[in-house]
């Protein structure tokens with residue numbers, strides 16, 4: 014075994030082998046994979062081998078499509094058969110709500126280039142002869158669905174990687190990992206040490222244990238999973254004979270089942286409600302190629318539905334039940350990327366669908382390691398989407414919930430209860446008493462809307478029970494004044510003698526003068542966005558940044574990786590060390606003026622001013638800015654003072670009928686201002702000109718900010734896309750996000766977010782379309798629940814197009 018390597022990949026399951034292959038294909042051949050046993054010795058060997066392109070996140074779906082397209086290449090390169098059968102499949106709906114969901118999937122598929130089609134239950138039965146069409150209301154046909162040989166695929170990746178110069182060491186167990194003083198990693202194995210620049214944790218079932226070697230507690234947990242294989246079935250033989258084809262795949266969401274042909278019989282797997290965690294705290298190192306004890310009682314309710322939906326199963330014997338463990342992250346998506354605070358340590362774990370996602374994970378990670386960027390928008394898989402709040406107990410609760418809901422519908426207005434409440438702010442109980450309905454962002458409870466006694470969310474794809482109440486919250490803001498909790502923002506403090514120069518390099522905006530704020534896009538070297546913030550110059554060399562709460566770890570990883578050596582700049586993510594409140598609306602200044610002795614007149618405290626002031630008795634930092642697009646203030650306060658600040662503002666607001674508003678009202682308010690938000694409109698695949706943020710980029714500033722050259726080139730060429738606001742002639746359902754945008758009968762773009770703008774009384778959407786058609790007056794349609802609705806570009810904001818309210 015070599016003693017030095019550029020990269021050590023730990024784990025020879027499908028994921029580790031894919032990472033190894035992609036690194037070698039990308040030109041890094043001084044790479045070695047260490048496997049404690051034979052390849053495939055984790056969950057890989059007993060997988061059912063199913064693959065498909067469907068994923069809730071369109072960017073992950075794209076990587077799944079890539080994975081499936083890769084198998085031919087690795088088979089040819091390695092000479093190893095992968096056993097791929099691209100049978101196609103049907104996704105079955107037994108209820109109208111499920112069919113609505115499937116229509117959304119089809120709409121997403123259109124702009125991703127995934128060939129999906131809504132068909133009737135009868136048509137589904139013509140494709141998949143075992144199903145009883147009376148049990149279903151419709152289906153979607155997916156041509157890119159199939160199955161493969163898990164061991165063949167894993168060995169094909171490994172052999173192809175070896176051919177390209179990579180090495181594989183089997184029966185080599187990594188026992189510890191130590192960071193040396195020169196920054197290299199010493200990987201200690203039962204066969205000696207390997208010193209490496211980079212280490213990839215692809216430890217699958219043991220990813221947690223490998224993480225612990227470097228002091229990481231990764232949010233992954235293994236669950237038991239069962240599938241059964243039947244005896245040969247005459248119906249299968251007849252179909253094979255009659256058509257010369259295999260029985261296609263089927264996913265029966267309402268039965269929580271997936272099915273495919275296995276030799277002369279069928280394979281049926283379940284994601285049962287009564288699920289079971291495996292190795293809760295510690296995966297045993299001596300676990301190898303054994304299976305777990307099947308527990309038919311646990312899956313009996315799902316099988317009962319399955320046998321009803323697919324009657325041929327009632328007459329067939331079960332040959333074998335496989336029960337094996339595999340790992341999940343709390344939201345079911347992989348954990349991929351560099352780990353904050355551990356330079357050169359990467360993860361590629363929590364991959365619950367290794368045969369759909371393994372290729373995409375390998376591609377993204379190898380791009381990231383070699384080029385410094387994953388080359389695609391992989392936010393949904395980024396390990397940085399979790400912070401230290403994702404503890405072992407939280408992960409346990411969430412993974413069990415996610416497993417039991419694997420095939421359940423999640424409605425756009427549905428909040429999942431497991432692992433909550435976890436993080437709360439001091440006003441949590443106060444707002445709960447006012448009827449707050451809570452959602453969650455980065456582990457923190459966030460008020461969504463305020464419900465009267467006895468009213469709650471009715472889950473739906475359409476406008477629902479909150480509609481009129483959110484409308485009232487919006488009206489409170491637009492007609493008077495509203496107060497909202499904004500603690501879920503990420504907050505950062507930047508200080509030190511090098512702070513100004515560093516901010517000038519890392520942010521693309523012009524830096525504000527003391528007492529002022531600005532909007533601050535942050536770019537990557539390729540000129541695309543990696544953040545959008547509000548930057549405040551507090552004075553005395555102190556800076557305050559507010560940004561997307563869910564991206565706190567993501568942005569800290571970027572900030573820290575770009576800090577100068579020597580400690581001249583200090584940055585701290587304040588998390589919940591700082592809570593937030595906001596007031597907005599034409600009466601907001603009068604409320605603030607009553608609650609503070611500071612001069613907050615327009616002359617003394619104009620738009621984009623920032624100052625410390627007391628609100629009631631609470632010391633606060635106040636910025637005159639509002640995401641509502643109205644006259645408004647964001648107020649930052651230490652948590653021990655948040656209740657006092659809240660009481661002072663509510664008391665001052667009483668005479669103005671101050672109302673509480675939640676994040677749904679805020680969404681309605683920002684949409685009619687065409688304001689985008691991080692992770693929706695602003696993502697690392699869009700440039701500032703495309704996203705409409707170039708007016709905040711100081712192209713001419715002296716500082717050579719990151720991404721300047723590429724952003725200038727984008728501005729010159731104009732980029733490819735444009736973010737646009739649309740008014741949609743919707744009926745009782747608004748866009749959610751990821752719907753297809755049609756132009757002249759062809760899909761040309763996608764929706765990033767939208768909803769109902771209550772004040773303007775319009776259904777609105779934001780989304781990207783090609784630059785060439787971005788100023789076309791008409792011809793647009795947006796697909797909602799399978800129906801195309803006329804849409805019109807709204808170039809100027811619907812509300813306060815001249816920014817008079819904000820600056821008043």
Ligand SMILES: Cc1cc2nc3c(=O)[nH]c(=O)nc-3n(C[C@H](O)[C@H](O)[C@H](O)COP(=O)(O)OP(=O)(O)OC[C@H]3O[C@@H](n4cnc5c(N)ncnc54)[C@H](O)[C@@H]3O)c2cc1C
Nearest residue numbers: 024026028049055056057061062063187217218366367368
């Ligand atoms: C019953 C069942 C059915 C499934 N069906 C499907 C399906 O149809 N489709 C699908 O896509 N997915 C399916 N899966 C999931 C699939 O198996 C996983 O997504 C996939 O195997 C994950 O691969 P991995 O490489 O991340 O992890 P693993 O397969 O667990 O591999 C990790 C490897 O790392 C090695 N390792 C760990 N620690 C060390 C160390 N310290 N030193 C050296 N080596 C180490 C282990 O020995 C192991 O070989 C199924 C899983 C189960 C259990």
